[in-house]
Amino acid sequence: MQWNSIRTKVLAALLACLTVGVGGILALMHYSFERNSQALAAESITGAQKLFSILETREISKMTAVGDTLAMNPQVRDAFAAKDRARLLDLTAPLYPQLKSEGITNWMFHTPEPDMVVFLRLHNSPKFGDALNRFFDKQVARTHAMVTGNELAKAGFAVRIIQPFYDAQGVVTGYVEMGEELGQFIHTMKSQTGSDYGLLLNKKFMDRQFWADSSKVWKRRDNWDDNPGFVVADKTSASDSIFRFQGNLATVPEQGEVLERFQDGDSVFVRGIFPVRDAAGNTVGAMFVVRDISSFYLAMRRTQRVLVLLTIVALALGTIAVLTLLTRLIFRRLDHIVVVATRVVGGDYKSEIHVSSDDEVGQFEQLFEQFRRVFVDVLEHVPELQQK
Amino acid sequence: MSQLYEIKLRIEAKIQADKLDANEVKGKIGLRAGKLLAFISADTPDDPATVTKLKQAAKDVLNLAL
Numbered sequence: 001m002q003w004n005s006i007r008t009k010v011l012a013a014l015l016a017c018l019t020v021g022v023g024g025i026l027a028l029m030h031y032s033f034e035r036n037s038q039a040l041a042a043e044s045i046t047g048a049q050k051l052f053s054i055l056e057t058r059e060i061s062k063m064t065a066v067g068d069t070l071a072m073n074p075q076v077r078d079a080f081a082a083k084d085r086a087r088l089l090d091l092t093a094p095l096y097p098q099l100k101s102e103g104i105t106n107w108m109f110h111t112p113e114p115d116m117v118v119f120l121r122l123h124n125s126p127k128f129g130d131a132l133n134r135f136f137d138k139q140v141a142r143t144h145a146m147v148t149g150n151e152l153a154k155a156g157f158a159v160r161i162i163q164p165f166y167d168a169q170g171v172v173t174g175y176v177e178m179g180e181e182l183g184q185f186i187h188t189m190k191s192q193t194g195s196d197y198g199l200l201l202n203k204k205f206m207d208r209q210f211w212a213d214s215s216k217v218w219k220r221r222d223n224w225d226d227n228p229g230f231v232v233a234d235k236t237s238a239s240d241s242i243f244r245f246q247g248n249l250a251t252v253p254e255q256g257e258v259l260e261r262f263q264d265g266d267s268v269f270v271r272g273i274f275p276v277r278d279a280a281g282n283t284v285g286a287m288f289v290v291r292d293i294s295s296f297y298l299a300m301r302r303t304q305r306v307l308v309l310l311t312i313v314a315l316a317l318g319t320i321a322v323l324t325l326l327t328r329l330i331f332r333r334l335d336h337i338v339v340v341a342t343r344v345v346g347g348d349y350k351s352e353i354h355v356s357s358d359d360e361v362g363q364f365e366q367l368f369e370q371f372r373r374v375f376v377d378v379l380e381h382v383p384e385l386q387q388k
Numbered sequence: 389m390s391q392l393y394e395i396k397l398r399i400e401a402k403i404q405a406d407k408l409d410a411n412e413v414k415g416k417i418g419l420r421a422g423k424l425l426a427f428i429s430a431d432t433p434d435d436p437a438t439v440t441k442l443k444q445a446a447k448d449v450l451n452l453a454l
Contacts, residue, residue, distance in 0.1 A: 339412070346415025347426050379426075 007331065010322060018315040022308050029304040036300075037261050037293055041270035044195055044291040045256035049274050051192065052287060055185050056159050060148045063104060063161045063178040067146075070176060071165055080109060080174055081167040085120055085128070096122045099178075106158055106179030109165070112172050113141040119174060135280040136162050140175055149279025150182060152205045157182045157233055157276070157285055182276070183234030186287070190236040198235035198243040198288035199276070202250065205284045206231070233285070242269055242290045249275070249286045261293075268297040333361050337368055349376040389430050395442050395454055396428045402452050413449060420445035 002008060070076050070092075079087040088109065096107060100123070107122035110132075117131045131137075139147045146163040160179035167173045186197035208224060211231065215222040224231055226240070230249055237243075241264060247257075256274030263269075269290050276285040333356060343351040353369040355362050399417060403410050414425045421441040446452045 342415035342419060343411045344415065345418045345424060346411035346413065348411035348415075351411075379424075382427075 007323065007326065010326060011319065014315060014319045014322065018312065021311045021315060025307045025311055026304065029300060029307070033297070033300045036296070037270045038258055040291060040293055040296070041258040041261075041272045041289075042256075044193075044270065044289045045258065045272035045274050047193060048189060048195065048197065048272075048287060048289045049256060051189050052185060052276075055188060056150075059103065059159055059180050060161055062102070063180070064146065064148075064163070066099065066104070066178060067161060067163050067176050071163075074168075077165070077167060077173075080119075080165055083111070083119065088120055089122075089125055092120075092122055093125070103180045103184055104178050105181055106160065106177070108177045110137065110162070110175040110177060112174050116141060116175075135278070136160060136177070137175075139279070140164065144172060147279065150276060150284070151179070152201060152278055152284040157199065157201055160279075181234075182285075186234055186236050195292070196235070196237040196242065196290040198237075198290070199233045199285060200227075200230040200243075200245065200249060200273075200288060201233045201285040202230055202283070204229075205278075205282070230285070235288075237290065239264065242271070243288050245273065245286075245288065247273075250283050252283065252286050256289075267292055267294045269293065329359070330361055333365060337365060340372065341368070344372055344375065349379065390428075390432050391434045391439055392428050392432050392442065393430045395439070395446065396425055398454060399425070399446055399450065399452065402446075402450050406450075408450075416449045417442070417445040420448060 073091075076088065076091050079091055092107075099107065105123060108118055109120040111117050111119045115131065116137055118128050121127055134151060136147050136149075136151055140162045144164050146161060148161045149159070151158055151160050158179035158181050160177060162175050162177040164172045165174050165176050183199050186199055189195070189197050203224075211224055212222050226232065227245070230245070232240075232243055235243060242262075245259070252273055252275045254275065256272055259271040259273060261268065261270050270293050271291075272289045273286050274289070275283045276287055278284045337353055340351045340353050351372075353365050353372060355365045355369060399414070400410070402408075403413050418424050421438065421444075423438055423442060443454045446454055
């Protein structure tokens with residue numbers, strides 16, 4: 001192969017096209033995958049936020065209905081108005097296991113202001129008489145209207161309602177409160193979407209000792225020291241690595257934030273996070289959303305391979321076609337001219353150039369044939385040659 | 389007999405011995421040397437430059453050392 005031949009140059013140009021083509025496809029596919037995975041992550045965050053909100057609303061409605069039903073029960077109403085704790089416990093305790101099975105894990109009665117202490121804890125009846133002094137308590141005492149929302153207690157995060165309880169004369173006799181652990185929401189969300197979720201709580205709003213104690217009670221590993229600013233309150237995946245987060249929960253934007261894509265073994269995930277606020281509007285935690293996009297990634301890789309293969313095949317066929325055309329239209333005819341010219345110089349004056357077409361090379365063939373005839377005519381008139 | 393003519397005879401002898409296409413080989417040598425072999429006769433005067441070119445052409449085309 002001659003490195004300066006047209007054939008080599010054309011081949012090099014086509015190889016350059018192939019490289020650029022394949023590189024372009026790879027870059028395009030990568031860009032497309034990046035865009036789509038970002039879109040999937042953003043969609044997962046939006047979907048999770050909506051679902052979380054729906055579940056919150058549904059559970060608040062459920063607890064409100066239970067509270068309203070209790071308020072209409074004259075025996076319960078009278079027992080609470082009389083501050084007969086034993087009677088109230090007798091009347092309500094049978095209901096608690098059923099409510100707990102429905103997710104209502106916290107149920108309390110509070111005395112009215114100004115002292116506003118816990119009168120009865122259905123989920124821990126021996127403990128009472130303590131004042132909680134939370135946003136919820138202050139708000140309901142101020143407005144005498146139902147207050148709903150999330151509340152981060154010392155050791156956990158729950159969606160709660162607190163509503164006033166009235167006696168037969170319409171006087172506020174205290175408040176009833178119910179709550180559901182937000183951690184259980186994520187398991188419902190996983191069963192509905194297939195994505196994994198993690199509920200992160202800001203340590204600033206929590207009590208270290210209470211978290212350690214509750215970890216013992218719930219027989220969970222004390223993960224307080226796993227992350228500097230937050231604890232993972234609950235998660236739907238056994239993997240800790242997929243919930244890695246280096247940022248500050250307080251700065252997560254309201255609409256959520258798409259985090260980096262990452263690979264764990266053969267699986268590819270996109271991740272996102274959105275803030276979870278308490279009833280007072282503080283960003284006390286965040287919901288981590290992890291979506292497995294392995295199937296999408298594999299489909300993209302398959303498409304990428306097919307496209308690369310098709311490009312290579314198309315350009316290889318194109319190369320063959322171009323080189324075949326060049327050989328037929330140019331190289332073979334130029335070779336013929338070279339052979340005839342050589343033979344004429346060697347003494348074969350009868351060799352002729354056949355003009356095969358009127359294209360550019362054909363015009364050159366015609367010109368060269370005319371030149372050959374003139375040359376042969378000159379030679380035939382050279383005296384030295386005539387004598388031989 | 390000139391040296392050029394002697395070289396021409398050696399080339400023709402080689403072509404005949406190897407049963408090569410005479411027109412093609414002579415053409416290639418003539419083009420490389422810049423001299424038509426048909427013009428070389430016994431009394432063609434020697435020109436050192438042409439002798440050198442013809443020897444080199446014979447070497448390149450026929451691998452004939454002269």
